[in-house]
Amino acid sequence: MLSGIELAQAQQLLASIQKKLPGQLAIMEVCGTHTTAISKYGLRPLLEPLRLLSGPGCPVCVTAAGDLDRMIALAGAGCIVATFGDLLRVPGSKTSLEQEQADGADVRIVYSPLDALKIAANNRQRPVVFLGVGFETTAPAMALAVKQAKERGLTNFYLYSCLKTVVPALHALLAAPHGLDGLLLPGHVSSVIGRQAQDFVASLYGMPAAVVGFGERDILLGIAAVVRMIEEGKPGVINAYPRVVREEGNLLAQKLLAETFNIAAAEWRGFGVIPASGYVLKPEFAGHDAALLFDLPHGAVPQEQEACRCGDVLRGAIIPTECALFAGRCLPLTPLGPCMVSSEGACAAYYRYDRKKGVAPA
Amino acid sequence: MCIGMPCRVITRSGELGTVEYCGNSREINFALVPQAGNGEWVLVHAGLALQIIGEDEAEQLLALLEEFYAERD
Amino acid sequence: MKRVLLAHGDGGLYAAALIKDLFLRHFRHAELGRLSDAALLSPVDGRLAVTTDSFVVQPPFFPGGDIGKLSVCGTVNDLLAGGAQPLYLAVSFILEEGLLLDELEAVVVSLADTARSCGVEVVAGDTKVVPRGQADKLYITTTGIGRADERLLLGAEHVRPGDAVILSGTAGDHGIAVLSCRTGVSFQTQVVSDCAPLNGLIYAISPYFSSLRWLRDPTRGGVGATLNELAERAVLDIVLEEKSLPVRPEVRAAAELLGLDPLYLPNEGKMILVAKQEAAAEVCLALREHPLGREAEIIGHLERGTGSVWLRTVLGGTRGVEMPAGLPLPRIC
Numbered sequence: 001m002l003s004g005i006e007l008a009q010a011q012q013l014l015a016s017i018q019k020k021l022p023g024q025l026a027i028m029e030v031c032g033t034h035t036t037a038i039s040k041y042g043l044r045p046l047l048e049p050l051r052l053l054s055g056p057g058c059p060v061c062v063t064a065a066g067d068l069d070r071m072i073a074l075a076g077a078g079c080i081v082a083t084f085g086d087l088l089r090v091p092g093s094k095t096s097l098e099q100e101q102a103d104g105a106d107v108r109i110v111y112s113p114l115d116a117l118k119i120a121a122n123n124r125q126r127p128v129v130f131l132g133v134g135f136e137t138t139a140p141a142m143a144l145a146v147k148q149a150k151e152r153g154l155t156n157f158y159l160y161s162c163l164k165t166v167v168p169a170l171h172a173l174l175a176a177p178h179g180l181d182g183l184l185l186p187g188h189v190s191s192v193i194g195r196q197a198q199d200f201v202a203s204l205y206g207m208p209a210a211v212v213g214f215g216e217r218d219i220l221l222g223i224a225a226v227v228r229m230i231e232e233g234k235p236g237v238i239n240a241y242p243r244v245v246r247e248e249g250n251l252l253a254q255k256l257l258a259e260t261f262n263i264a265a266a267e268w269r270g271f272g273v274i275p276a277s278g279y280v281l282k283p284e285f286a287g288h289d290a291a292l293l294f295d296l297p298h299g300a301v302p303q304e305q306e307a308c309r310c311g312d313v314l315r316g317a318i319i320p321t322e323c324a325l326f327a328g329r330c331l332p333l334t335p336l337g338p339c340m341v342s343s344e345g346a347c348a349a350y351y352r353y354d355r356k357k358g359v360a361p362a
Numbered sequence: 363m364c365i366g367m368p369c370r371v372i373t374r375s376g377e378l379g380t381v382e383y384c385g386n387s388r389e390i391n392f393a394l395v396p397q398a399g400n401g402e403w404v405l406v407h408a409g410l411a412l413q414i415i416g417e418d419e420a421e422q423l424l425a426l427l428e429e430f431y432a433e434r435d
Numbered sequence: 436m437k438r439v440l441l442a443h444g445d446g447g448l449y450a451a452a453l454i455k456d457l458f459l460r461h462f463r464h465a466e467l468g469r470l471s472d473a474a475l476l477s478p479v480d481g482r483l484a485v486t487t488d489s490f491v492v493q494p495p496f497f498p499g500g501d502i503g504k505l506s507v508c509g510t511v512n513d514l515l516a517g518g519a520q521p522l523y524l525a526v527s528f529i530l531e532e533g534l535l536l537d538e539l540e541a542v543v544v545s546l547a548d549t550a551r552s553c554g555v556e557v558v559a560g561d562t563k564v565v566p567r568g569q570a571d572k573l574y575i576t577t578t579g580i581g582r583a584d585e586r587l588l589l590g591a592e593h594v595r596p597g598d599a600v601i602l603s604g605t606a607g608d609h610g611i612a613v614l615s616c617r618t619g620v621s622f623q624t625q626v627v628s629d630c631a632p633l634n635g636l637i638y639a640i641s642p643y644f645s646s647l648r649w650l651r652d653p654t655r656g657g658v659g660a661t662l663n664e665l666a667e668r669a670v671l672d673i674v675l676e677e678k679s680l681p682v683r684p685e686v687r688a689a690a691e692l693l694g695l696d697p698l699y700l701p702n703e704g705k706m707i708l709v710a711k712q713e714a715a716a717e718v719c720l721a722l723r724e725h726p727l728g729r730e731a732e733i734i735g736h737l738e739r740g741t742g743s744v745w746l747r748t749v750l751g752g753t754r755g756v757e758m759p760a761g762l763p764l765p766r767i768c
Contacts, residue, residue, distance in 0.1 A: 001684070001687055002749060006420070007749060007750075009420055009424060010750060011750065012424075013424075013427075014750060016427075016431035017431075019431070020430075020431055031364075033364060033365055039754060040696075040748075040754065041748050041750060041752060041754075042746070042747075042748035042750065042751075042752020042753055042754040043750065043752055044752075045752055045753065046750065046751065046752045084408075084765075084766060084767040085694070085764030085765045085766045085767070086694075086764070086766040086767060088764055089760075089761065089764070109764065109765060111408065111409060111622075111693075111765060111767070112390075112408045112409025112410070113408065113409070114391060114409045114410070115409065134364065134408075134767075135364065137364035137366065137407050137408075137412065138364060138407065138408050138767065140394060140410060140412070141391075141407070141408040141409055141410040144391060144393055144410065186364070187366075188364040188365075188366040188405070188407060188412070189364065191366070191405055191412050191413045192412060214366075216749070216750055217420060221420060221423055221424070221427075224427050224431065225423070225427060228427060228430045228431075231430075232430070240423060241419075242416065242419045243415050243416045243417060243418055243419050244366075244405050244413050244415055244416075245413075246413070250394055250395070250412055250413055252393070252394045252395075252396075253394045253412065256393070256394065332757075332760045333760050343694075343764075343766055344766075351757065352755060352757040353754040353755050353757075354754065354755065355743075355755050364767070365691075365694050365766070365767055367688075367691060367692050383688045383689075383691075383692060384684050384685050384687070384688030384689075385624060385625040385626070385684070385685030385688065385689075386615075386622055386623065386624045386625075386626075386685060386688055386689045386692060387622065387623045387624075388622035388623065407767070408767055
């Protein structure tokens with residue numbers, strides 16, 4: 001909740017942006033938590049005609065269908081599967097963790113991978129697999145869990161890593177044709193990687209951007225900074241969240257990631273394979289790598305229905321309501337694409353918060 | 363993509379410690395911000411402290427923006 | 436430590452001892468003492484109201500309450516929301532073999548105390564025991580009998596555009612209290628469940644009964660789901676004011692921590708009241724006179740629409756409040 005001062009600042013910023021908007025700008029919020037927050041604060045209609053577009057920063061949304069199937073298969077294979085709540089209802093090509101749980105699979109919702117280590121310590125005779133979905137913010141906790149498992153001889157603890165790194169996705173996004181005028185960069189990823197690691201957004205692609213926090217005022221501050229850079233034609237990467245984000249990020253976290261993971265090509269929903277964008281466990285942690293040690297289904301899985309435009313949503317080419325399936329055949333309980341599935345997916349956020357008043361629900 | 367919470371450090375004990383956020387507390391790991399001391403605020407994600415939180419910076423940024431947003435009124 | 440045995444459910448000596456030494460010591464109604472198969476009750480003046488509810492809360496003991504207290508509150512509050520004055524309860528226990536008798540007694544004492552405190556009598560009961568592993572400690576079903584209060588004319592069909600939506604206190608306390616003790620997401624919190632029977636509160640505003648159009652206790656799915664049901668049934672829109680929604684700071688913080696919205700967290704001691712616009716302010720003030728209604732607020736109003744719920748945010752934006760899909764899951768992304 002905003003303090004009185006923050007609320008006043010937010011109102012002032014909102015009025016300033018509204019007054020200063022030069023027409024139809026398109027600014028992408030790269031991070032899924034920003035997408036949800038912006039919708040939840042009711043900011044989209046207030047900022048029109050500014051178009052706020054969602055980006056690739058929803059880890060569940062960009063997890064490839066094949067990876068989902070493999071994680072769900074782990075639950076069906078007699079392992080204790082530990083996961084964040086985000087993944088429970090996400091459907092693979094045939095079933096979901098929630099359905100496997102109903103069929104008798106042992107699925108545990110945890111707040112931290114370190115909690116999953118405790119489960120492994122208390123169940124030494126059973127394999128415990130943590131489903132590793134996330135970006136640079138979440139990867140350090142998983143790295144620490146794997147390191148501690150090795151140190152403590154918890155040979156029954158495994159990680160299935162779908163962890164991804166954001167910078168290559170930003171390159172993939174900006175190197176391809178796009179209609180973006182500016183970016184809001186993810187504040188908590190930046191707390192790990194630092195502001196300066198994203199300077200290329202402006203220096204290489206000429207794109208104005210701000211590293212942004214997650215409160216109402218934080219987001220408006222970021223938007224105001226980006227609008228100013230666009231208007232003045234001076235692209236830069238501004239730190240609008242310096243209380244949390246440092247120039248160089250968290251060096252200890254970066255060191256931990258480098259010691260635990262190698263960088264490899266990874267498949268992203270909506271983008272396909274992006275070179276050097278995924279975290280895989282280093283060979284010295286092979287004994288904890290679920291991808292190596294369990295017999296899991298391989299081969300390509302159809303990504304999504306042909307008419308589904310999640311790929312376009314994740315690249316900011318369209319907003320969810322511009323997809324023909326949105327709120328018609330594609331609904332939260334019967335999602336056709338990943339952006340409707342994840343609670344922080346753009347389509348789910350738009351469905352939940354951004355439908356227009358007066359329009360009958362589908 | 364990542365919900366992070368600002369929490370106040372209550373106690374530290376080696377790599378572990380307890381943080382509090384508005385009447386809620388839990389044990390977290392401080393391996394990545396070993397310098398965080400009692401009473402300081404840290405950003406917590408997935409049971410791990412990721413950064414020490416500094417002073418609210420908004421005033422400074424607002425002042426920077428004001429010049430742009432004030433003109434042409 | 437004495438534990439519940441399968442024999443406690445077989446109708447023999449063990450069962451008789453359990454009834455005599457435990458249940459009858461705490462439930463004192465004369466009809467129970469007769470050990471008959473059915474309670475015979477005096478006729479009541481007016482229509483009868485009947486409701487039934489099962490309680491399977493995990494864990495059975497949580498900050499601010501336990502499954503025994505909850506099983507009274509839930510059913511008493513359902514009778515009130517149905518427009519009836521609660522009178523009697525029938526209570527049925529499913530016990531897991533191996534449950535500590537001390538724990539069972541604590542639940543029974545709590546149930547009996549809660550019923551007594553709100554003037555409702557336990558007049559019938561039953562106990563079954565299932566083998567270890569087939570239940571999680573104990574489940575309780577309570578059936579409530581009440582007398583319809585003819586001053587209350589309640590229902591979605593009576594709700595009109597312009598009516599005010601009042602919440603009798605803070606949202607989400609029970610949800611956070613219970614979540615805080617689940618394994619995997621455990622954290623320590625000062626939040627305690629709001630679990631309380633509300634007949635005292637509702638009867639404290641009886642002078643305003645003719646101004647009320649709809650009552651509902653927002654348990655599972657919270658305020659968000661409950662109001663969606665009303666909007667859909669009434670085919671009206673409900674517009675909530677974010678700044679008016681009472682939420683304890685520690686509940687808001689814990690909900691943020693878990694990636695949850697207090698609007699969808701369950702409550703066990705709150706009532707949503709829809710009141711005629713002109714009486715709403717007075718109803719709200721009257722609620723605040725009662726200890727269980729101190730934090731009552733007018734949180735929104737009804738207007739013409741298509742059956743949706745909306746929230747006006749603190750910045751003046753309007754966004755949807757959707758029917759939740761499934762139980763709230765703690766999330767990190």
